[in-house]
Amino acid sequence: xxxxxxxxxxxxxxxxxxxxxxxxxxxxxxxxxxxxxxxxxxxxxxxxxxxxxxxxxxxxxxxxxxxxxxxxxxxxxxxxxxxxxxxxxxxxxxxxxxxxxxxxxxxxxxxxxxxxxxxxxxxxxxxxxxxxxxxxxxxxxxxxxxxxxxxx
Numbered sequence: 001x002x003x004x005x006x007x008x009x010x011x012x013x014x015x016x017x018x019x020x021x022x023x024x025x026x027x028x029x030x031x032x033x034x035x036x037x038x039x040x041x042x043x044x045x046x047x048x049x050x051x052x053x054x055x056x057x058x059x060x061x062x063x064x065x066x067x068x069x070x071x072x073x074x075x076x077x078x079x080x081x082x083x084x085x086x087x088x089x090x091x092x093x094x095x096x097x098x099x100x101x102x103x104x105x106x107x108x109x110x111x112x113x114x115x116x117x118x119x120x121x122x123x124x125x126x127x128x129x130x131x132x133x134x135x136x137x138x139x140x141x142x143x144x145x146x147x148x149x150x151x152x
Contacts, residue, residue: 093118
């Protein structure tokens with residue numbers, strides 16, 4: 001692991017009445033293909049107790065690939081619509097980065113110069129656009145002793 005952001009307590013997205021979430025971003029190096037990495041991340045989610053459920057419902061762990069070396073794959077320029085069942089295609093960059101303050105704030109910790117591979121907008125510009133919104137907003141930065149362990 002090259003870098004891990006601070007941990008951020010953030011408001012839930014999509015369903016009213018959910019508890020807040022904890023979000024972070026990590027920068028890793030891997031020789032895996034994006035598809036192999038996604039399969040491994042889903043194995044980690046299952047090992048942490050994640051089971052199928054409703055979209056945007058509570059979960060024990062949710063790990064996504066935000067960007068993979070600036071590659072663009074299956075990008076359609078609009079928010080994808082997925083059915084509940086079936087395998088979802090890997091979309092790079094992640095299709096909702098620019099709409100999620102809980103992704104952009106920790107992304108700024110570890111990759112302040114990052115630019116969206118499709119829109120070319122910086123993480124800072126995207127963050128400023130969303131920082132005052134309600135859904136997914138950053139509630140607080142958690143204490144340093146709660147940071148993710150490096151090398152975990």
